[in-house]
Amino acid sequence: MKLNLRSLEAFRETMLSGSATAAAARMGLTQPAVSRLIAQLEQDAGFELFYREKGRLNPTPEALMIYEEVDLAFGGLERVDTLVRDIAQFNTGLLKIVAPPSLSEGVLSTIMARFMDRFPKVRVTIDSRSTETARTMVANRTADCGFVKLPLDRADISTVVLSTSETVCVLPSDHPLAAEDVLTPERLRDVPLVLLGYGTWTRRQIDDAFRERNIRPEVKLETHTVGSACAFAAQGVGVAIVNALMADNFVRAGMTTRVFRPRILHEYAFMTSALAPMNRLAAALLEEAQTYFGAQAHSAAGASNDSI
Template sequence: MKLNLRSLEAFRETMLSGSATAAAGRMGLTQPAVSRLIAQLEQDAGFELFYREKGRLSPTPEALMIYEEVDLAFGGLERIDALVRDIATFNAGLLKIVAPPSLSEGVLSTILTRFLDRFPKVRVSIDSRSTETARNMVANRTADCGFVKLPMDRADLSTFTLSASETVCVLPGAHPLAKHEFLTPELLRAEPLVLLGFGTWSRRQIDDAFRDRGVRPDVKLETHTVGSACAFAAEGIGIAIVNALMAKNFVRGDTVIRTFRPQILHEYAFMTSALAPMNRLAAALLEEARGYFDALDKPTTAA
């Protein structure tokens, strides 16, 4: 079986736009032509990709399964196209970055503003995927570079450590515990907590800190971004235990930050593929990121 590239493009555009008519407009084709391409792809694949209901196309479970891979593959082709144009014009191009949402919404905005001041003709694409998918995208060069939380041990990735920040507690300023400079598992006993998703490396360290002190954490709510955790803390749902570097971008109103002890550090790194030299735009972004983080205060030693 050999799948037709044009048929795959029609499939991708239909998934992105939601209809064969819209996909036809994006591809410069007629709607019947796009429908024929999709029908040919289904024939080659041996299964249906869309349900046909009163002229509307709804993706099948099989279509949803293969879409992400098709999207990643075409992302690679777009990167080749961007690379050719970058070489031709020297000071133009597309830099594709993968980064966690909390970083994109916080410090990365400042770093990229400075970067784009230096390279005003450069276009930047920021993608947020699962941790493993983000690493794979950088390793296989679907993305040029990315920001990742350490520790990480992969031979196909090169990492450059940027920063280490404390773990902190975010809580309303009127909370009785706000009078303390440091908050420990003992002080947080029986307090409702807002923690990031179960199973991450930093979450395991937090759980270990409570277990080592003989305290069972009262996890009131679990979420997956620092911004949402801080928002829930501000509403009084619970005390959020999060990364200080991210938290300072989301603290609002009378919410305050207090340092968590025992110390848990969060290390962030810049990553590129180890299978090819770093391109010049990624190198420039690394330089900008290093300058930004070098200007921040260094983490304090453990108490």
């Protein structure tokens, strides 16, 4: 036996309101239509659900027995309906993100503040893991999305390029090399350097730039975040060679940046699993990130034109 959902709704509304006429008004039906639905439910159940007394419908003991379960079932459906509307309107949800520490401590804080202003009821977690772990978390959907530095050669991850930036040298404003517009391996010969950890793609490119000119870089200190590299540079430990996009968030008063040549570009991308469609919250975050980086690129282009 399979009971009709509409008949169960008519039964519930009649129990709540006490009459088929009131139930019909609540359901947007006529009173005869509700009566037919009740009659159909009684036929399917095999027993009566109401009896009339002084012109009023009264529930039978059997109706009272099943009403509680019917009410709970419809209450669950109403909660599902509310949840669906909340999700559609971004009034609920959890977005799990993975991002490099330097990005989380810099530009991502601005992007996330704007995102959370738009969707104040959405919860967000940001996890900073090793590059390979972050990629795996996104690929297997432990995280909904992430920010990653390219290149990335994985078929199980989809990427959207967000930003391309130069490599710069960060140094104190009173450093002798601050008088230069561009710094090269030749100009940095025998100069103490602060570089990011050995073995990364960018570090290999920096090492290659020095090696191709037969110059041995004077690496004074190695670290793993752009923020710490800039902090050490500010203290005069050495000239930091880092990503310009990240450095902008850590260069303070008394510090300056100079372009490094040969050109080494840094590309950052938004990543999601290629094994499933991007969810709506991740898509909204991507839109916010594209807006932010688009404005940054436009501003940089304007500044470049003004200097010509």
